[in-house]
Amino acid sequence: MAESETRNHRATWDIQAPPLEPRDRIIAAASRCLAAVGLERTSISAIAREARMSRQTVYNHFETKQEIVQEALTMAASAAAERIIAAARMNTSAAGFVVELCLSALREYSLNPAISPVISFVQGDEVRRRILSPHGLATARHFVEPVLSYVPEREHDLDEMTETLLRFVLSLLTLESGVTRSQDALRSYLHRVLVPALGLEPDPAYDGT
Structure with missing residues (x-):
């Protein structure tokens, strides 16, 4: 009985937050890029790498780098x-x-x-x-x-x-x-x-x- 309760308690703490939606992942990645390398070196490619997605996926959600940067700021x-x-x-x-x-x-x-x-x-x-x-x-x-x-x-x-x-x-x-x-x-x-x-x-x- 005690072992079962321990497993249930551990399972409760092991619950992970749901993953971010792609758009939120892109904005969060852009924010990290801005902090790490600044505005000039923050590109669509850099944001895509940081978000671990393709450039095309980024473009599916945002038309320009400026749009992403404004959201991140x-x-x-x-x-x-x-x-x-x-x-x-x-x-x-x-x-x-x-x-x-x-x-x-x-x-x-x-x-x-x-x-x-x-x-x-x-x-x-x-x-x-x-x-x-x-x-x-x-x-x-x-x-x-x-x-x-x-x-x-x-x-x-x-x-x-x-x-x-x-x-x-x-x-x-x-x-x-x-x-x-x-x-x-x-x-x-x-x-x-x-x-x-x-x-x-x-x-x-x-x-x-």
Whole structure:
């Protein structure tokens, strides 16, 4: 009886997750390729090899490399979003939240090889217009909305705050300067410029260093 129970218990733990659908396998493979070799060296052939399928199978599900890359970046960005928001929520003030939100987003998009190729896309005017479209702003609002737990009276300003912060992030991602030379310099800049631009009170915990 005990041996039978042991076998049943082991069988329960031996259950494996169902295999990914071909389309999901392709997107996951593209994400790994982007992280390993970057955007330029991520090709249909490389994705097919990583997914262990033929190029034709890849083309059966996607027409172009760009289509696959955009899906992979979206998947990676969704995973990064939770980390970005979690880091920002550790602050005790609205000012600290928005500064850390911006810093965390810049770190992820600049240093995470799975999503850093996004920078080359956002430099185009058409992509910027889409990001700042009503749909793009509605998506970005998800990141900024937790600020209302600090300043619930600012709910009517949330859309404007979202657009302002998004414009800061886009600018800092694509235009390097002395402000972006270090995390400390960038943090100081955001406290001096972003916080008042959003109409928030200074962070009492920030001493300017």
